[in-house]
Amino acid sequence: MVFFHSTIAPFRCYSICRSSRWIPYSTYIKNLLNNDNGKTKKSKIESLSPKRTRIKWTDEQKVILDAVSDGQSVFITGSAGTGKTLLMNNVVKRLKKIHPKGTVFVTASTGTAACGLNGQTVHSFAGVGIGLGNDESREMLLERVMANARACYRWSRVESLVIDEISMISHELFECLEYIARKVKSGGSLSEEKIWGGIQLVVSGDFFQLPPIMNKGENDGKVFAFEANCWNQSFDLHIELTKIFRQADPQLIKVLQEIRKGAVDSESMEILEKRSFQSVPDPSVVQLFPHTEDVKRVNKIKMDSLESNIIAYNASDTGKGHWKRLLDKGIALERLELCVGARVMLIKNLNIFGKLVNGATGTITRFNFYLDPMDKNDMDIRSICEYGNYLPVVKFDSGTEMVITPETWQVMDGDKVVAQRKQIRLMLAWAMSIHKCQGMTLDSLHTDLKRAFGPAMVYVALSRVKSFSGLYLSGFDPAKIKAHPKVVQFYKTHFLKV
Numbered sequence: 001m002v003f004f005h006s007t008i009a010p011f012r013c014y015s016i017c018r019s020s021r022w023i024p025y026s027t028y029i030k031n032l033l034n035n036d037n038g039k040t041k042k043s044k045i046e047s048l049s050p051k052r053t054r055i056k057w058t059d060e061q062k063v064i065l066d067a068v069s070d071g072q073s074v075f076i077t078g079s080a081g082t083g084k085t086l087l088m089n090n091v092v093k094r095l096k097k098i099h100p101k102g103t104v105f106v107t108a109s110t111g112t113a114a115c116g117l118n119g120q121t122v123h124s125f126a127g128v129g130i131g132l133g134n135d136e137s138r139e140m141l142l143e144r145v146m147a148n149a150r151a152c153y154r155w156s157r158v159e160s161l162v163i164d165e166i167s168m169i170s171h172e173l174f175e176c177l178e179y180i181a182r183k184v185k186s187g188g189s190l191s192e193e194k195i196w197g198g199i200q201l202v203v204s205g206d207f208f209q210l211p212p213i214m215n216k217g218e219n220d221g222k223v224f225a226f227e228a229n230c231w232n233q234s235f236d237l238h239i240e241l242t243k244i245f246r247q248a249d250p251q252l253i254k255v256l257q258e259i260r261k262g263a264v265d266s267e268s269m270e271i272l273e274k275r276s277f278q279s280v281p282d283p284s285v286v287q288l289f290p291h292t293e294d295v296k297r298v299n300k301i302k303m304d305s306l307e308s309n310i311i312a313y314n315a316s317d318t319g320k321g322h323w324k325r326l327l328d329k330g331i332a333l334e335r336l337e338l339c340v341g342a343r344v345m346l347i348k349n350l351n352i353f354g355k356l357v358n359g360a361t362g363t364i365t366r367f368n369f370y371l372d373p374m375d376k377n378d379m380d381i382r383s384i385c386e387y388g389n390y391l392p393v394v395k396f397d398s399g400t401e402m403v404i405t406p407e408t409w410q411v412m413d414g415d416k417v418v419a420q421r422k423q424i425r426l427m428l429a430w431a432m433s434i435h436k437c438q439g440m441t442l443d444s445l446h447t448d449l450k451r452a453f454g455p456a457m458v459y460v461a462l463s464r465v466k467s468f469s470g471l472y473l474s475g476f477d478p479a480k481i482k483a484h485p486k487v488v489q490f491y492k493t494h495f496l497k498v
């Protein structure tokens, strides 16, 4: 593989159009490679491949991994930043070691979380539509699922089911899943019926984070999966991770824990008020919004203001129908437009200990031309980069400068890859939605708390940040800090630390 940082011979002479601005190809190339008026910037650029690092699991994490390897059904919970997602990736590997090929199904309540784990959504796995068919009885639902050949096959194959981001699964869906599993696995014999049909269930999430989206009229007073009648019997082990990795400052941890439970004392309130600002402090700070329209608007304004040439990456996708549509619910965009000066964010870990994790932000300094037709990675870029083989170079806020290569996200149906997206592991980072930021670690963020709605939104937003110095608030409204009373009660009953 060869990088040309300073010169490139543009044998062709044609123009490239972006937003009706036409420039000569040679100028275009020069602009791409340099962000300082043609002078070549020499900098140390780190290796292309993510470094492999060994994680030292905590005792709590080890207990979970051992229980999973023993075939136990486990519910894993814990505050934001306690390593649930990192652990789940390892849990899946353990499950695949103890169960036959194609019998471990990895699912999550949202497309973003499902794509992050290389899985599928719970709804697509189960063959149940979103909304569960309103007035449909469980028997009718079972019949509908059994009429769906692929869903029927999955239910008959599954020996272990992973469900991530459980907080967004309703009690009704959880009960339906258990019912279907029990009925399918017993083959119609009542005496053979076992809870979850004997499937090993591994469920993870924090009920203090985003709740299920309930359809009007669907709510019979119950909301959360833990309110399902079968919840307690579903697991051999219920465990809460207590070591928080994302934040190190005990004062910030205390404030976040209080926000999580919706009860902030006067000392914490004072600290939060000190982080309130009239305007967005620094353009490099990520702005979090509850609504995606605001995210799109802000990113577009910022991008246009740079007036740089845009390099577009069109994802290379495989898969059909609803599997392919699932890719669009993930975090990697189908079309990603970048330019020199754009603020960007990593959407997949590169190096945990090098602090290049999901959420790490930086600025695009240039694009490198990448030329080696025999190289496999080169083919990857050519298939997605609209104008040639260019890779973005990002100067991360931590100081590291890195060339960012394409990454693959998969939708898996058991062990079978049913859809795949290859895209650069970046997204624009001037603004992002609170829903999309769930699971991320951010160095700094700005959010307007006045706009928050529903319980948990303030906690999800604020718990992304690593330190107080990176937290910027406006429109501070203590009334927006809410936890659902049922969730508080659930944790009080089962996990003594609340």
Ligand SMILES: Nc1ncnc2c1ncn2[C@@H]1O[C@H](COP(=O)(O)OP(=O)(O)OP(=O)(O)O)[C@@H](O)[C@H]1O
Pocket: 055, 056, 057, 058, 061, 078, 079, 080, 081, 082, 083, 084, 085, 086, 087, 206, 245, 246, 352, 357, 438, 439, 440, 441, 463
């Ligand atoms: N045992 C560990 N050693 C070192 N770092 C860890 C360990 N476990 C987790 N981490 C790191 O802690 C950070 C938070 O982890 P992770 O995102 O998995 O937390 P989470 O509980 O899923 O958070 P959230 O609920 O916000 O999604 C990540 O940067 C992760 O790499």
